[in-house]
Amino acid sequence: MDIHVPNSAFLGNIESFTSKFNPLNTSVLNVTSNQKWISIHPLVISMIVALAKEMEITGGFINCEDFSAKSRPYLLRMGLINHLKPHHGLQINEHESSGRFIPARQIKTSDELNQFIIDMVPLLHTTPEQAFPIKYVISELVRNVLEHSESEIGAIVSAQYFKKSNRISIGVADRGIGIKASMNKSYATKNDKEAVDLALRPGITGTTNKVGGTEFNAGAGLFFTKSIAKVSRDLFLLYSGNSFSSYIKHRLTSMLIYFLIQPLIEPLLDQMLLNGMEQQ
Numbered sequence: 001m002d003i004h005v006p007n008s009a010f011l012g013n014i015e016s017f018t019s020k021f022n023p024l025n026t027s028v029l030n031v032t033s034n035q036k037w038i039s040i041h042p043l044v045i046s047m048i049v050a051l052a053k054e055m056e057i058t059g060g061f062i063n064c065e066d067f068s069a070k071s072r073p074y075l076l077r078m079g080l081i082n083h084l085k086p087h088h089g090l091q092i093n094e095h096e097s098s099g100r101f102i103p104a105r106q107i108k109t110s111d112e113l114n115q116f117i118i119d120m121v122p123l124l125h126t127t128p129e130q131a132f133p134i135k136y137v138i139s140e141l142v143r144n145v146l147e148h149s150e151s152e153i154g155a156i157v158s159a160q161y162f163k164k165s166n167r168i169s170i171g172v173a174d175r176g177i178g179i180k181a182s183m184n185k186s187y188a189t190k191n192d193k194e195a196v197d198l199a200l201r202p203g204i205t206g207t208t209n210k211v212g213g214t215e216f217n218a219g220a221g222l223f224f225t226k227s228i229a230k231v232s233r234d235l236f237l238l239y240s241g242n243s244f245s246s247y248i249k250h251r252l253t254s255m256l257i258y259f260l261i262q263p264l265i266e267p268l269l270d271q272m273l274l275n276g277m278e279q280q
Helices: 042-058 072-077 080-084 110-124 128-149 179-183 192-199 221-231 268-278
Strands: 002-005 028-033 061-064 101-107 155-162 167-174 236-239 255-261
Touching: 002 042, 028 042, 042 061, 042 080, 042 101, 042 155, 042 167, 072 080, 101 110, 101 128, 110 128, 110 155, 128 155, 128 167, 128 179, 128 221, 179 192, 192 236, 221 236
Parallel strands: 002 028, 028 061
Antiparallel strands: 101 155, 155 167, 167 255, 236 255
16 A cells, blocks of 8 residues: 655645555555655544554554654654654654644543543533533544444544634544445445445434434434534544545545534534434
């Protein structure tokens, strides 16, 4: 596989990253990067680390050129370089990450998920009551990976708080079976787009095909996440298998979720339930 880390890769221009991905030869991961400046979203970091983790458990080889961009300290603090070049030998002045960012982290258990949520709270810069919707969303997103993806690496999650715009960027990635394969256990879907559309409907993504999912999993996590993003006028991206979006043309991971969420107040949940259902 080949990937190139460009000088900029956010949701609006993520093609600069996805278009350079070559999925062939899964035994080797070749990584190149812009040598002057790199500014990338936590989603992209999670995606790359997911590939690196897959190489680690499958015995693959990572061939990564040195990072010489001026923004290299950020890539070090976010854990990207450590996963690609464990023996990089680079030294930086570490800064306290609490309230600013969470480096790429592997989550494979409920306990690890709970710890991530605890560590994430300072990034919200708000009250516990106002943080509840966001904590719920994160829990549902990662639980979808743990319960449905069959990803051997679990979920890779990273996050960053942007003070000027008062927003949080979070990226979740895995290397599992994909939404279509997971959905086909209970529903017959023709392609990846149909499976993704179905997964975003409430009461679908539980562990059975009964309306409302199960008593343990209501099957509404992705729907609630999308609804919160819509109501708060933020962004949400769900990608699985082949492209369903005009600007994502390659299969990078089986499931990628990206969203920007500003600190929300608890009454937003009521509005989400009223407006979100009507928009389906």
